[in-house]
Structure formats: C-alpha cells, structure tokens
Amino acid sequence: MGKTCTELFEGMDCTIIGNAQDEVEGIAYRSDKVKPGDAFFCIVGMKTDGHTFAQDAIDHGAKVLVVERKVYLADATDVTEVVVSDTRKAMAEASARFYDDPSRALSLVGVTGTNGKTTTTYLVEHIARVAGKRTGVIGTVGTVIGDVHEKSSHTTPESPDLQHLLARMRDARCDVVAMEVSSHALDLERTYAASFAVTAFSNLTQDHLDYHHTFEAYFEAKARLFGKDYPARRVICIDDKWGKELLRRCSEAGDSVVTTGFDRSALIHPKDVQYYPTHTSITLNVRGSYYEFDYPLVGKFNVENIMCAFGIGIQLGIGVSTIIDALREAPQIPGRLERVHTPHDGGVSVFVDYAHTPDALEKALGSIMALTPGRTICVFGCGGDRDASKRPIMGRAALAADHAVVTSDNPRTEDPDAIIADIVAGMGQGEGRFDVQPDRRAAIARAIQLAKPGDSILVAGKGHEDYQLVGKEVLSFDDRVVAREELERAFGEGACE
Numbered sequence: 480m481g482k483t484c485t486e487l488f489e490g491m492d493c494t495i496i497g498n499a500q501d502e503v504e505g506i507a508y509r510s511d512k513v514k515p516g517d518a519f520f521c522i523v524g525m526k527t528d529g530h531t532f533a534q535d536a537i538d539h540g541a542k543v544l545v546v547e548r549k550v551y552l553a554d555a556t557d558v559t560e561v562v563v564s565d566t567r568k569a570m571a572e573a574s575a576r577f578y579d580d581p582s583r584a585l586s587l588v589g590v591t592g593t594n595g596k597t598t599t600t601y602l603v604e605h606i607a608r609v610a611g612k613r614t615g616v617i618g619t620v621g622t623v624i625g626d627v628h629e630k631s632s633h634t635t636p637e638s639p640d641l642q643h644l645l646a647r648m649r650d651a652r653c654d655v656v657a658m659e660v661s662s663h664a665l666d667l668e669r670t671y672a673a674s675f676a677v678t679a680f681s682n683l684t685q686d687h688l689d690y691h692h693t694f695e696a697y698f699e700a701k702a703r704l705f706g707k708d709y710p711a712r713r714v715i716c717i718d719d720k721w722g723k724e725l726l727r728r729c730s731e732a733g734d735s736v737v738t739t740g741f742d743r744s745a746l747i748h749p750k751d752v753q754y755y756p757t758h759t760s761i762t763l764n765v766r767g768s769y770y771e772f773d774y775p776l777v778g779k780f781n782v783e784n785i786m787c788a789f790g791i792g793i794q795l796g797i798g799v800s801t802i803i804d805a806l807r808e809a810p811q812i813p814g815r816l817e818r819v820h821t822p823h824d825g826g827v828s829v830f831v832d833y834a835h836t837p838d839a840l841e842k843a844l845g846s847i848m849a850l851t852p853g854r855t856i857c858v859f860g861c862g863g864d865r866d867a868s869k870r871p872i873m874g875r876a877a878l879a880a881d882h883a884v885v886t887s888d889n890p891r892t893e894d895p896d897a898i899i900a901d902i903v904a905g906m907g908q909g910e911g912r913f914d915v916q917p918d919r920r921a922a923i924a925r926a927i928q929l930a931k932p933g934d935s936i937l938v939a940g941k942g943h944e945d946y947q948l949v950g951k952e953v954l955s956f957d958d959r960v961v962a963r964e965e966l967e968r969a970f971g972e973g974a975c976e
C-alpha cells in the first residue's frame with residue numbers, strides 16, 4: 480500500500496528534488512526504525528537534530544528524505560529529498576494522507592487539560608458503547624480497539640503512529656474514538672491534520688513547566704485544540720479562568736459550545752451532589768432540565784469529569800437518557816481512586832490514584848478525607864526528568880493529610896534523594912507529620928504500619944503503571960499489587976500481631 484510523493488505532498492508548500500512519482504512504503508522519524516522504502520522525516524528536536532541521521536536512515540533503506548534544509552548526500556543520488564518549512568507539520572499531514580485520512584471516517588473526540596483526560600475518555604468510550612457504537616480509546620493507560628487493549632509509550636502518539644492507529648480503528652469499524660491530547664502533542668504537531676468531531680477542555684493547573692516554561696505558553700498549547708487548525712464542536716469546563724478564556728475565543732469564532740462546571744452559568748452544572756464511599760448521587764442541571772442519578776465513581780473532581788463526558792455525549796448526538804444509563808454503570812478507571820481489595824485489610828482502606836500534580840494531589844486527598852471516618856495517610860513522590868518546580872508544592876499539598884510518607888515515583892535519570900529533598904523543601908510546616916522512605920514498597924508498608932481501622936491510605940502518583948523507571952531500567956512495580964501484598968503481610972493469616 481504505497482503512496483507517491485505527489486500523493487503525499489501535493490498542495491503542501493514544498494520543493495521535491497528527485498522523482499515525485501517514487502512510491503513511499505512507510506513513514507519514519509527515527510533513523511534506526513526505518514524500513515526499506517520508507518520516507519524519513521528529519522526533525523529538529525530538543526536534544527538532537529534528525530537531519531544528522533539522514534545517512535543512517537538511508538543505510539536502513541529510506542527512499543525519501545523530508546527535510547527543512549537540503550542535506551546534500553553525495554552517494555545518494557537515487558534518494559528523493561522533499562524540502563518543507565516544518566517537518567513535524569509535514570509529517571502529520573503526510574501521515575494522514577498515507578492512511579487515507581482515517582479520522583474523517585469516524586468521530587474523533589479529543590480531550591485536553593492538565594487532569595481528567597484519561598478518566599473522561601474512558602467515560603466517553605463507555606457512553607458511546609452503551610449507545611451501540613463501536614469504540615476506540617487512545618491515551619495514557621494504553622490503546623483500546625473494540626475489546627482489545629494494547630500498551631502505549633506516550634499519552635498522545637507521534638503523528639505517524641497516531642494515524643496508523645486511527646487507520647486500524649477505522650478498519651475495525653470504530654464509530655467513536657476518545658483520545659487524550661497532551662500539551663506536548665499539540666506543541667509538537669502530533670495531532671495536526673487529524674480531524675476532530677468534538678474537542679473538550681477539563682482544567683489547567685501546574686504541570687510540565689519544564690517544557691512550556693510559563694503558564695501562558697502551557698495554556699496556549701492546550702488552546703490550539705480549540706483554534707483554527709482543529710474545527711470541531713466544543714465542550715469546555717468553565718470553572719477556571721482558562722476555560723472561561725477558551726469559551727470567549729470559541730464563542731467569538733461561532734463554534735458550538737457546551738459549557739460544564741460547578742459554575743452555575745454552565746449549560747451542565749450540578750444542583751446537588753452527595754458523596755458516598757462507593758458512589759456519588761447527583762442532580763444535574765442540563766440546559767435547564769434536571770436529572771437525578773447515582774454513578775459508581777467517588778470524589779468531587781470526578782463530578783467535573785462526569786459533566787465533561789456528559790457534554791461530549793450531547794455533542795456526539797447521543798440521547799440524554801442513554802448517557803445517564805451509561806453513567807450509572809460507569810467503569811472503574813484503572814489506577815484512578817482505585818480501591819485495593821484483599822481479604823485481610825485490617826479495616827484500612829487503600830486507594831491507588833494517579834495524582835501527580837499539585838492540584839490532583841490536593842483534590843484526591845480532599846476526596847478521600849471527606850469519605851474517611853479515621854485518619855488519612857498519603858504516600859507519594861514526584862517523577863524525575865519532569866517539572867521540578869511542582870515538587871515543593873506537592874509536598875505542601877500532601878500536608879493536608881494527617882500523615883505523609885514521602886517516597887520515590889519514577890526517578891528516571893535523577894537521584895531519588897535529590898527529588899525527595901525538593902519535595903521536603905515545601906513541607907517546612909509539617910514537622911513530625913511526615914516520614915521519608917525512598918523505597919516505594921517500604922513506604923507503602925510504613926503507611927500500613929501507621930494505619931488503624933477506619934483509616935485510609937492514598938498511594939498517589941503511579942496509578943495504573945505496572946513499572947518503576949529507575950535510571951534507564953524499567954522495574955516491575957504496581958502500587959495495587961504491592962499494597963495488596965503489604966496489607967496481607969500486615970493483617971493476613973500468619974501476620975505478627
């Protein structure tokens with residue numbers, strides 16, 4: 480299934496040097512992954528410049544090079560070069576064409592925002608499924624095509640991988656695909672040339688300032704999903720100033736917008752919410768009509784996610800009663816306030832959650848504390864090679880718990896003790912209310928040792944992850960499994976009193 484350079488690049492602002500009728504067999508952006516007949520896109524990255532790997536790509540069989548500046552390869556006269564002004568955008572557009580624009584053959588939903596993307600996409604998938612649609616999901620926890628789950632390395636894949644996935648979903652006759660769109664993806668044009676039926680915004684709070692540097696730049700990256708490159712129907716949570724600004728822009732552009740939020744001016748907002756340990760009872764005001772129902776997710780932040788998914792359902796044309804039927808039976812989202820079940824828990828509730836930002840940690844703790852009769856203990860750390868400025872803020876946020884155990888998340892290439900020192904720098908007011916235990920298993924065991932019947936433990940930061948990244952190594956580690964093992968060790972048969 481090849482495509483000629485003409486087919487891939489026609490209409491783009493580019494110069495083709497060589498044979499425009501050359502057939503391209505695939506699209507590559509890593510030289511060592513090139514297969515014979517591929518087009519290799521040379522990307523100027525943050526660490527290195529893809530143009531310097533042109534020869535390596537040719538050695539692996541690349542037939543076409545797409546470049547921002549001509550590379551003049553003396554011995555490669557049979558290689559066609561395509562000169563463009565932005566290889567990332569050109570790669571996204573060529574990838575869409577290579578797979579015959581799969582996003583146009585289905586309803587693609589893009590969810591962006593700092594927190595809530597994974598949860599919302601899972602809810603949308605479930606709503607669409609209950610509405611009788613065939614579904615797909617693309618995001619942090621992995622890819623789902625129909626009933627088949629696959630792992631993924633990025634929340635939002637690089638454009639050739641994304642278009643390939645969408646093509647597989649189209650070929651599997653998916654009607655609705657719910658996809659997380661990260662700010663990195665928008666900035667790096669991974670989703671450029673994908674056409675969305677609906678785009679949705681959850682919230683914007685601190686994360687990824689290592690990459691974007693300022694909040695404004697972070698917001699503008701997210702805002703792109705609501706701009707001219709991505710025409711679609713919109714769903715916007717207007718509880719923060721960033722959502723209000725997006726609403727202003729989309730209204731000015733004449734877009735169809737469904738607003739959501741606790742803000743009473745939102746088209747979808749709650750009239751009443753009752754929080755329980757196992758579920759939530761809500762009365763929602765949806766465009767002036769009231770709907771009362773229970774759903775099996777807990778916590779205040781999930782009210783926002785429920786409303787966002789509701790709004791997306793409406794924008795997809797799904798009936799309100801179907802949306803509510805689906806939400807009543809909403810699935811447990813892996814590693815999001817997921818209760819650890821084991822026969823011997825000593826009356827201690829352990830929740831594993833993916834809170835890895837200051838706002839998420841504060842909200843996850845608040846949600847657990849509101850449902851806990853006893854004390855709440857928080858086990859958490861921060862990822863290495865990621866926004867370091869969030870560490871002391873997360874430290875301070877964790878002091879809302881009765882006790883905190885500061886540990887390692889994914890240290891990656893950083894020194895775990897140095898990450899912990901950054902966190903503890905924000906915990907000056909908490910003398911005596913936290914311990915430090917760099918070993919994550921020992922930290923979970925320590926929290927269990929401190930807990931009494933009626934207490935809760937929040938193990939935050941890694942959620943569904945079944946690995947720990949230490950240096951360049953990928954170690955096997957799953958908070959849910961480790962918590963279960965440590966609960967059994969503490970309270971199971973044979974445990975020492």
Ligand SMILES: CC(=O)N[C@H]1[C@@H](OP(=O)(O)OP(=O)(O)OC[C@H]2O[C@@H](n3ccc(=O)[nH]c3=O)[C@H](O)[C@@H]2O)O[C@H](CO)[C@@H](O)[C@@H]1O[C@H](C)C(=O)N[C@@H](C)C(=O)N[C@H](CCC(=O)O)C(=O)O
Pocket residue numbers: 508509510511521522523524525526527528529530532632633634635636637661662663664667690
């Ligand atoms: C910060 C970031 O997103 N970086 C992405 C970016 O890397 P980069 O610009 O540094 O690329 P580079 O290493 O300088 O290389 C430049 C070019 O040379 C190529 N190259 C490089 C080496 C070689 O031997 N051969 C070769 O061809 C590379 O493939 C690349 O095309 O472009 C690369 C592909 O072109 C991505 O793989 C890489 O993702 C890195 C691995 C990453 O960790 N990204 C994370 C932060 C990320 O994207 N996260 C978001 C989720 C965030 C959230 O939701 O919280 C996500 O969507 O997953």
Ligand SMILES: Nc1ncnc2c1ncn2[C@@H]1O[C@H](COP(=O)(O)OP(=O)(O)OP(=O)(O)O)[C@@H](O)[C@H]1O
Pocket residue numbers: 592593594595596597598599619634659681682780781783784814815816832833834835838839840842843942
């Ligand atoms: N609407 C929300 N507002 C604030 N915090 C939330 C919200 N929804 C979820 N959270 C918190 O954020 C964590 C991550 O949630 P989720 O995985 O849905 O977000 P995400 O945007 O996909 O995150 P990531 O950027 O890592 O992909 C949850 O475990 C929870 O602690």
Ligand SMILES: N[C@H](CCC[C@H](N)C(=O)O)C(=O)O
Pocket residue numbers: 619634835861862863865888889940941
């Ligand atoms: N998508 C986020 C996930 C962070 C998860 C946390 N466990 C960590 O490793 O920091 C990121 O890549 O920044």
Ligand SMILES: [Mg+2]
Pocket residue numbers: 596597618619620634659
């Ligand atoms: Mg996610």
